[in-house]
Amino acid sequence: MPRVLTVNAGSSSLKLRLLDSDDALAGEEELDATRGRADADQLAAALERLDGADAVAHRIVHGGTRFTGPVRLDPAVERELRALTPLAPLHQPAALDALDAVTRARPDLPAVACFDTAFHARLPPAAATYALPRAWRERHGLRRFGFHGLSHAYAARRAAELLGGGDPRVVTCHLGAGASLAAVRGGRSVDTTMGFTPVEGLVMATRSGSVDPGLLLWLLQYGGHAVDEVSDALEHGAGLRGLAGTADMREVLGRTDEAAVLARDVYVHRLRALIAAMAAALDGLDALVFTGGVGEAAAPIRATAADGLGFLGVAIDHGANAAATPDAEIGAPGAPVRTLVIRAREDLEMARQVRAVLEA
Numbered sequence: 001m002p003r004v005l006t007v008n009a010g011s012s013s014l015k016l017r018l019l020d021s022d023d024a025l026a027g028e029e030e031l032d033a034t035r036g037r038a039d040a041d042q043l044a045a046a047l048e049r050l051d052g053a054d055a056v057a058h059r060i061v062h063g064g065t066r067f068t069g070p071v072r073l074d075p076a077v078e079r080e081l082r083a084l085t086p087l088a089p090l091h092q093p094a095a096l097d098a099l100d101a102v103t104r105a106r107p108d109l110p111a112v113a114c115f116d117t118a119f120h121a122r123l124p125p126a127a128a129t130y131a132l133p134r135a136w137r138e139r140h141g142l143r144r145f146g147f148h149g150l151s152h153a154y155a156a157r158r159a160a161e162l163l164g165g166g167d168p169r170v171v172t173c174h175l176g177a178g179a180s181l182a183a184v185r186g187g188r189s190v191d192t193t194m195g196f197t198p199v200e201g202l203v204m205a206t207r208s209g210s211v212d213p214g215l216l217l218w219l220l221q222y223g224g225h226a227v228d229e230v231s232d233a234l235e236h237g238a239g240l241r242g243l244a245g246t247a248d249m250r251e252v253l254g255r256t257d258e259a260a261v262l263a264r265d266v267y268v269h270r271l272r273a274l275i276a277a278m279a280a281a282l283d284g285l286d287a288l289v290f291t292g293g294v295g296e297a298a299a300p301i302r303a304t305a306a307d308g309l310g311f312l313g314v315a316i317d318h319g320a321n322a323a324a325t326p327d328a329e330i331g332a333p334g335a336p337v338r339t340l341v342i343r344a345r346e347d348l349e350m351a352r353q354v355r356a357v358l359e360a
Helices: 040-049 075-083 092-105 134-140 149-162 213-221 227-237 239-244 249-254 258-281 292-297 299-307 318-323 346-359
Strands: 004-009 013-019 025-034 055-060 111-115 170-175 179-185 188-192 287-291 338-341
Touching (some): 013 040, 040 092, 055 346, 075 092, 092 111, 111 346, 149 170, 149 188, 149 346, 170 258, 170 292, 188 258, 239 249, 249 299, 287 292, 299 318
Parallel strands (some): 287 338
Antiparallel strands (some): 013 025, 170 179
16 A cells, blocks of 8 residues: 655645555644745655655645546646636645645655545535526536535544444534535535535634625625625635634634624524534434534534534533544434544545555
């Protein structure tokens, strides 16, 4: 089994992990970066410390309709990925800049693109389709893509392992700066909360989540706001930041002022409602999984969300929840739905995909 170097580019950091053939973590580095572009000397030094990789896995946020699974990178594929930048203008450039930098430093290694959208590529038509004019949908390729697929895929598979196998109906809650849910059965996403862009769905750190499109049109037509201003607010000035003045859930939970309490309540209200929607897409629920920075660390969010889901069979052990260190089960004994906290490991999913591509 090849050793895999995973590359995960963000807006302010570049995360590198080296996984041994048995998926043990052989080393990791996190570099400061701007749009995924780290200092060349620092990157070279980090790659030297992470020596011994047989292949590289690059996390790419958007694969469009063309890339519905991992693919080996070559110049033609890279050109197609760059053409998808308008679909993810904040995320795609960072990943592509990181791809260029790592390729320059290690041109000898085979590289594979692993897509966050791919896990949702086979959503049922009812879940993937917007009720828009057919001509628009066909001309522009409008559909619900979904994101965080690498995290959802790993969390659902890990949950099945912890539950002893079988075919559980799982709702995975990836709660971080970006946040989304997925309804998973048989290892397949059957619904998710993010759509054409990563703005749809849950309240997030700085993103609004779903907003009445008529409200946005009103802001543009009558509110005196420009398109760029509205776009920037939805991405960077909304969510927890818009409600409480901070994007940090830890700070929100530590405050008792009216704005912070409202931010928490709005966040959990939307979270509960969409968990229930995902359970409906599955015709029931066997396991609820929390993952991501907030999902793993914010016990009060897990507790308040679960306390409103008793009608689905969710009940947690509050002591186990408060003390949980992933991977852990926090459900109350005998509860019909198992509740788990699972560490986000997109790197393990990426390594699995790379090996499948190289062995094909």
